[in-house]
Amino acid sequence: MINSLNDRIELNNGTAIPGLGLGVFQIPDEETADVVAKGIKQGYRLIDTAQVYDNEKGTGEGIRRGLTENNLQREDLFITSKIWNDHLTYDETISSANDSLQKLGLDYLDLYLIHWPGDNSYKDSYLALEQLYKEGKIKAIGVSNFQIHHLEELAKFATVTPVLDQVESHPKLIQTELRDYVAKHDIKIQAWSPLMQGKILKNATLQNIAEERGKSVAQVILRWDIQRNVLLVVKSVHTERMQSNADVFDFKLDQAEMDQINAINENLRVGPNPDEFDF
Numbered sequence: 001m002i003n004s005l006n007d008r009i010e011l012n013n014g015t016a017i018p019g020l021g022l023g024v025f026q027i028p029d030e031e032t033a034d035v036v037a038k039g040i041k042q043g044y045r046l047i048d049t050a051q052v053y054d055n056e057k058g059t060g061e062g063i064r065r066g067l068t069e070n071n072l073q074r075e076d077l078f079i080t081s082k083i084w085n086d087h088l089t090y091d092e093t094i095s096s097a098n099d100s101l102q103k104l105g106l107d108y109l110d111l112y113l114i115h116w117p118g119d120n121s122y123k124d125s126y127l128a129l130e131q132l133y134k135e136g137k138i139k140a141i142g143v144s145n146f147q148i149h150h151l152e153e154l155a156k157f158a159t160v161t162p163v164l165d166q167v168e169s170h171p172k173l174i175q176t177e178l179r180d181y182v183a184k185h186d187i188k189i190q191a192w193s194p195l196m197q198g199k200i201l202k203n204a205t206l207q208n209i210a211e212e213r214g215k216s217v218a219q220v221i222l223r224w225d226i227q228r229n230v231l232l233v234v235k236s237v238h239t240e241r242m243q244s245n246a247d248v249f250d251f252k253l254d255q256a257e258m259d260q261i262n263a264i265n266e267n268l269r270v271g272p273n274p275d276e277f278d279f
């Protein structure tokens with residue numbers, strides 16, 4: 001379990017990932033540099049972007065500013081990007097990764113993910129990821145929004161096991177079966193929209209626990225994820241929220257509280273169901 005934003009969890013290929021990172025989904029490119037630089041100043045060491053977010057240039061500028069202003073080295077940061085659904089051929093995956101590297105101004109990505117499985121059209125893309133990994137342009141490869149059946153299909157041809165599956169997860173979608181499956185295969189889960197994009201912050205159970213603990217609902221949720229060994233990417237553009245979302249290492253939820261939060265589950269999504277997403 002992590003004890004700070006700097007703490008890393010070892011992945012199945014020997015690389016290590018910060019347990020709690022900053023996502024930049026839905027931030028316009030021209031605003032992203034400021035957000036990323038602020039995040040790094042607040043101690044975030046993992047930045048999560050994607051080809052489709054169209055803010056890799058701003059992310060790259062923010063990374064350069066963050067490195068200089070905080071006297072950090074490239075290896076102090078962990079940068080993730082993802083390939084979008086309409087680029088899943090082998091050649092387009094290679095050129096997309098190179099394009100992302102160029103926009104970010106980086107020599108390598110720490111993690112590159114297939115953003116969505118689509119209608120099982122990810123095989124060529126995954127083989128390209130393996131090639132990029134072998135060349136050292138990507139330090140770890142993974143997937144996103146893969147259900148168990150996608151992971152089973154992938155296992156039939158993959159020569160490199162994905163290090164993680166980044167999926168929607170929050171108290172209304174606790175992903176029990178998927179978590180059990182990946183645990184058996186040495187793959188981590190990383191939660192996206194851990195705060196359900198803000199839509200779960202008025203939940204009465206969470207509000208009660210937050211009040212008793214003297215913490216915010218967001219802090220309680222992030223702490224619950226940390227204690228259940230789920231990696232996280234959370235997004236905020238506001239310095240105070242970045243700070244408070246990172247202030248989750250000075251308290252511990254007890255088992256009764258963990259159980260109460262687990263019981264909020266309704267298998268409810270804020271984003272698309274990977275099996276129904278229309279590409």
Ligand SMILES: NC(=O)c1ccc[n+]([C@@H]2O[C@H](COP(=O)([O-])OP(=O)(O)OC[C@H]3O[C@@H](n4cnc5c(N)ncnc54)[C@H](OP(=O)(O)O)[C@@H]3O)[C@@H](O)[C@H]2O)c1
Nearest residue numbers: 023024025048192193194195196197198218234235236237
């Ligand atoms: N792989 C995928 O398919 C996928 C899909 C979605 C997201 N993601 C990744 O996951 C990251 C996080 O997910 P997300 O951005 O969708 O949702 P999220 O992190 O659950 O929630 C972000 C929303 O909550 C607000 N917020 C953040 N901290 C708060 C706090 N302490 N109190 C009140 N409101 C707070 C933010 O507003 P402000 O910014 O105004 O503070 C924003 O509106 C993304 O940025 C992206 O990197 C991946």
